[in-house]
Amino acid sequence: MPRPRTVIVGAGIVGLSTAYFLAREGRDVTVLDREEPGEGASCGNAGLLSIGHYPLTRPGASWRGLKWMFDRNAPLFIRPRPDADLISWLWSFHRHCNQAWLDRCMRELCAMGFPTLRLLEEILEAEGIDCDYRRDGWLDVVMDPANLPKAEHEARTLVPHGYSYDVLTGEELRRRSPCFTPEVAGAVWHRDSAHCHPADLLLGLAAACARHGVDLRFSVEVAGIERDALGRAAGVHSSRGEVVEGTEVVLAAGVWSGALAQSVGLDIPMQGARGYHVQLEGVPQLPFTGCVLHETFVAVTPMRDQLRLAGTLEIQPLGRPWMRNRLAMLPAGARRYLTGIDQGRVVAEWAGYRPCTSDGMPVIGAVPGTPGAYVGTGHAMMGMTLGPVTGRVLADMVLGRTPVLELPMADPSRYLAEPGVPLPAGAAGGVGAAGA
Ligand SMILES: Cc1cc2nc3c(=O)[nH]c(=O)nc-3n(C[C@H](O)[C@H](O)[C@H](O)COP(=O)(O)OP(=O)(O)OC[C@H]3O[C@@H](n4cnc5c(N)ncnc54)[C@H](O)[C@@H]3O)c2cc1C
Numbered sequence: 001m002p003r004p005r006t007v008i009v010g011a012g013i014v015g016l017s018t019a020y021f022l023a024r025e026g027r028d029v030t031v032l033d034r035e036e037p038g039e040g041a042s043c044g045n046a047g048l049l050s051i052g053h054y055p056l057t058r059p060g061a062s063w064r065g066l067k068w069m070f071d072r073n074a075p076l077f078i079r080p081r082p083d084a085d086l087i088s089w090l091w092s093f094h095r096h097c098n099q100a101w102l103d104r105c106m107r108e109l110c111a112m113g114f115p116t117l118r119l120l121e122e123i124l125e126a127e128g129i130d131c132d133y134r135r136d137g138w139l140d141v142v143m144d145p146a147n148l149p150k151a152e153h154e155a156r157t158l159v160p161h162g163y164s165y166d167v168l169t170g171e172e173l174r175r176r177s178p179c180f181t182p183e184v185a186g187a188v189w190h191r192d193s194a195h196c197h198p199a200d201l202l203l204g205l206a207a208a209c210a211r212h213g214v215d216l217r218f219s220v221e222v223a224g225i226e227r228d229a230l231g232r233a234a235g236v237h238s239s240r241g242e243v244v245e246g247t248e249v250v251l252a253a254g255v256w257s258g259a260l261a262q263s264v265g266l267d268i269p270m271q272g273a274r275g276y277h278v279q280l281e282g283v284p285q286l287p288f289t290g291c292v293l294h295e296t297f298v299a300v301t302p303m304r305d306q307l308r309l310a311g312t313l314e315i316q317p318l319g320r321p322w323m324r325n326r327l328a329m330l331p332a333g334a335r336r337y338l339t340g341i342d343q344g345r346v347v348a349e350w351a352g353y354r355p356c357t358s359d360g361m362p363v364i365g366a367v368p369g370t371p372g373a374y375v376g377t378g379h380a381m382m383g384m385t386l387g388p389v390t391g392r393v394l395a396d397m398v399l400g401r402t403p404v405l406e407l408p409m410a411d412p413s414r415y416l417a418e419p420g421v422p423l424p425a426g427a428a429g430g431v432g433a434a435g436a
Pocket of ligand 1: 009010011012013014015032033034035040041042043044045046047048049050220221222223252253254255256257273274275276277299310311312351352353354355376377378379380381382383384385386387
């Protein structure tokens, strides 16, 4: 019998976290990625490890999206097009934008929050990774005083899940960080979250994987999954025809997981929501922690002595040219909240994709019908935060253990392509009492 080997497709936060936990347990692991390290969403994101964050599927979100559809400068831009996949994704998304569904999602997403930070902190300490990790919460910064109660309401809904928050007046905020302008009315401070420099985290994690014996191969594009005569996952083949054998395959290819998952019978309704970042150097004063600017949806994160502005959601076919007007929305959306933005020198610009399912939940677990195949994707705007716990759960499953968390709402079987297969309780089959 050959030694078990797990082949992981994708060296983002999900793939590398899975590889790390497996390798720590002595499993042989190969990770394949078609890009070089440091280029993907897991490096370019806002770096907010915002546990207890709402998914995209919130009451009213689909109507707002529809209203913004023809506005290239709206926070969410959907390029209208006659595309059956997009239309069916939008319809399913709309059906999940209700309070009952949100409540069900939040029970599971909140349960993932504290474990993911604990696991990440264990990795950082064990491996000596310096990624400017700071456990000092995030701020929902509000300009219009009328929006403060809404921001506080969202934080209050997290309290039964064990989360804590404070409300800061504009004065209190400016006492802590004088860079907030007098126009800012206040902020809700989500106390339990953290932030980091995501590229430093990812590169540190890749180095840790290599130290634990993971075979990391970059510039290798996986074209499909190999199955043996019994239908078990047996490895992958690359676009150059090379076969990498394994006893298990984990698909962690971000927004591109959808196409590969089809070869194991999963039809994941996935859209890539592109976002951008602008990295500034020389901003005179930085906020004391990461922020989301409530009215403009721009994330502002201090990373060492630099400031990253990140955000905007753009749903259109993958690989389209950048929309420079949307990149420009980042400094424009931050200027009124923070002084010194225009004194910053742009040192980097970037764009990348959030993998978004139509029900707002990630896809984590074993693929039914193909023993040895697993998937971890669809975390949308929460992937950096939930990557470590996703990796732990997948590693537990691969090793045949009871996972550290049960995640029925994230079960891949809700997307089984074969008709007539029953959906698991609590999965996307039911959209809640208020569902359309
Ligand atoms: C602007 C922006 C801001 C964000 N801010 C935050 C934030 O503050 N906090 C947070 O938690 N999340 C944030 N996110 C979301 C987060 O970045 C993603 O959810 C997360 O990085 C997804 O991780 P992943 O490992 O699933 O996928 P990815 O990081 O996309 O990694 C997938 C990898 O698979 C590789 N791959 C794909 N197809 C193949 C193939 N066929 N063969 C080989 N390799 C392949 C890709 O090259 C890629 O490296 C943000 C995203 C964006 C765009």
